[in-house]
Amino acid sequence: MAKLRREKLSNQIYAVLKEMIADYRFQPGARLNIESISRELDVSRTPVWEAVRRLEQEGLVEDIHNRGVFMSSLTAEKALDLYAVREVLEGMAARLAATRIDDGSLQKMSACLQRQREVIENRDVLAYSKLDFEFHATVYDACGNEWLKELLEIIKNKMRPLTLHMQPDFLKLIDHHAELLRALRGRDPEKAEHEFRRHNQYMMAQIREDVSAGRWKQLGRR
Numbered sequence: 001m002a003k004l005r006r007e008k009l010s011n012q013i014y015a016v017l018k019e020m021i022a023d024y025r026f027q028p029g030a031r032l033n034i035e036s037i038s039r040e041l042d043v044s045r046t047p048v049w050e051a052v053r054r055l056e057q058e059g060l061v062e063d064i065h066n067r068g069v070f071m072s073s074l075t076a077e078k079a080l081d082l083y084a085v086r087e088v089l090e091g092m093a094a095r096l097a098a099t100r101i102d103d104g105s106l107q108k109m110s111a112c113l114q115r116q117r118e119v120i121e122n123r124d125v126l127a128y129s130k131l132d133f134e135f136h137a138t139v140y141d142a143c144g145n146e147w148l149k150e151l152l153e154i155i156k157n158k159m160r161p162l163t164l165h166m167q168p169d170f171l172k173l174i175d176h177h178a179e180l181l182r183a184l185r186g187r188d189p190e191k192a193e194h195e196f197r198r199h200n201q202y203m204m205a206q207i208r209e210d211v212s213a214g215r216w217k218q219l220g221r222r
Helices: 002-022 034-041 045-057 076-098 103-121 125-143 146-158 170-185 189-212
Strands: 061-064 068-071
Touching: 002 034, 002 045, 034 045, 045 061, 076 125, 076 146, 076 170, 076 189, 103 125, 103 170, 125 146, 125 170, 170 189
Parallel strands: none
Antiparallel strands: 061 068
């Protein structure tokens, strides 16, 4: 029973740490102080370490021998590889969602899109990032394929270091979202897939441009 209670506690801590990561509590490459986290959550280090191991398996943190646990970093090559996979999977999700999405989800995406415009007017990149995640996640939910949804959520989590370090044309990204929403409303699978893939292709082009211009550096270099 003690083991079961500990496992349940580690699940709760895992969820809390995932939320902290989603809120950008830890910057790319930042060291996670296990002792401080244990004190903050008022738990022993054992369930914290169990939660950290799960995060490590998902590629969100790295346990470096004799140095500690760090938030994962991204090279340009890794970022491009992730986007290449995400492009294909998100295109598939959009194609499936076009014939399965309900009116409630479409309304949710429309409201999210409006909030994206508002936060960008206020230059709130962090708020935009959260809304972007919500917008994409709604498509994942609507695709009706749990395996595909799981893979996409893993990839999106791995890409979090990019969010606060890239400065694409956010209005262009919002336009991409608007075109995707239009395709989903029109129940047009081919158009929906095209728009989601175009969205990813634009981000890959931005990374390559940053590399060529010398603006890219490894996110979280230690």
